[in-house]
Every structure is written in C-alpha cells, then in structure tokens.
Amino acid sequence: MNKNFHNHRTLILNATYQPLSIASAKRSVALILSNKINVIKTSNLELRSESSTIKIPKVAALNYYVKAPYARRVALNRENIFIRDHNICQYCGVQAESIDHIIPKSKGGKHEWQNVVACCKRCNLIKADKDLNQTILKLIQSPLAPEGNFWIKTIIGSNPDPEWEEYLISA
Template sequence: MSRALVLNASYEALAIVSSRRAISLVLCNKAEILHETGDYFHSERCVFPEPSVIRLKYYVKVPFPKRVALTRRAVFARDNYRCQYCGAPAENIDHVVPKSRGGGHSWDNVVASCKPCNSRKEDRFLHETNFVLRRAPMQPRAKAWIWLLGNPRDEWLPYIGEPSISA
C-alpha cells in the first residue's frame, strides 16, 4: 500500500500515513490533496485520486519536536550504510566508547561498522587502536524521521528538505 505525507496547515511535515488513511482524512473534510500519485481508489459509485501529499485544513500544535529513535536502522541510515572506520559496507553497530568501559548507548557514541573492524576494535577505546572515525557521530536533525522511513516520493521533497539526516 502506498503512503502519503501529511502536512500541517502551515505546510510543516507531520507524519507519513497510508494512502487509505489520507483519503479518509480528505473525505472527512479534514484535509486537502496537494499532490496525487496517479492511481485511484474506487467505490461502488465514485472514483477518488490516491493522495501523495495532503495538507490539514486546521493547524495542529505539536507539543514537542520529534526525536529520531536510536535504532540500528537509523544508525545505518545516518552513516550511509558504511563502516565509520574503513568505509566498507556496514553490518554491525559499534560503541565508540565501549559499554563495558562506561560508554552509553547514545547517538554520539554509536556508529555503523563492518564485522572485521568491529571484531578488531573489540572493547577498546579508539586511542588504544589504530582506528580513526571518518565522521564524528551525532544525533540526526529533526526531520530525519522522514528519510528513515524509506525512499520519499519526489513530490515530498519541497516539504521535507534535504536528504541528509546528519546534524
């Protein structure tokens, strides 16, 4: 099933929902379609365009900005699926300061790594090895959650900004 980008009345990206949920919001007169996919929903007597981007007709106050959850998938996406030590395709995540030596499980301490680098580093600090980080780990920007959900449609780009999820 396709997805649709939901915008606030101020054109701020709020969420990504199923196309079925998006058409439901449009039919309940809570949103308007800004972009269509070219496909259609059919009922017994009507045909409705499948929405790709919808805009709410009323402003929804968002109490807190969305934070990107620290997941394996999110770390890989932030690091472009590349090992931050050697540049090979990433298969694991690594704690820069090992958890066994006081490091936390946080955005600024977790990087993507390949299996060989992860095995060679073991539970040592960077200064105890010959590894150098290609880029310092940091928390992704606020709108990164959109990019982490998969490939956004071209018509979403004016509303969600640049594809980079780095800070």
C-alpha cells in the same frame, strides 16, 4: 482493491507544508472524507464507489496545524543510527553492517547517540572491546545526536517516493 492500493504511501504535510507523516491509502481517504487534508498531488490510484470517485493523493497537507509529537526525540536504535550515518562505516567508509560503541559498554560507555556509530564487519572485529586509541581506527566524524527535522527521515525510510522530493527539502 489491489496490491498498489495496499502498498500506497501518501506524504502528509503539516499546514505549514513541512513533512509530518506517511499515511496509507485507506488513511488518506479517511482524511479526505473528513475534510482534514487538501490534496496537493494525486496518484493514478482511485477509490470508486457508486456515487463518487476519490483520487488517492501522493502528497496532501493538513488544513490545520499540529505540533509534531515525535519531533522532540528520535529513538536510538539500529535503523536510525544507520540512517544518521548513511549506512556507512564511520571508521573506514564502506557499507556498514553493525553498530559499535566507541567507548565499549564493558568500559562504561553509554548507549547514546554520541557513543554509537554504524560500523563494518572488519572494523568491528578490529575494534572489539578496545578503546579507540588502542586500535588503528579513526572516526570519520564525531557522531552527534540528530537534530531538527531528522525524525521525518526515520518516518519516510530509505526510499521516498520521487514525487515527494520537492516537499522533503525542509526535512
């Protein structure tokens, strides 16, 4: 087994072909051997044994439907806030580097989706512990709690395999 094998990621779709999770090569092989997935796209990685060769999939679908347990709630953390806000400062539009609480925590602002935004260093310094209307800053858009299939983006991360693309449209 080589480095490619260890770095490989397989996109697992639900039986409905909606993206569900990402599996390692090892996990994909286990799912194939237990007849739980149908391979949709293979990669050029293979796992050879004396009796057989298994092509490691790039995309596979479960042959049964599962209710996605994590579809309900996306963790409110720095990484997911950055994904929601596309790594862009929500005050000025440049690359974000930190998180700002719109109503500062010191003034009773809550740590919730509607009160946090990705923010650049400069805006964070301007904003500091002030209310928004005490500064020159304006929000580009009102922050919202993620909905729908947003959670799959948090699983896939920021650089999905290009070959997954057509299966991520619903995400």
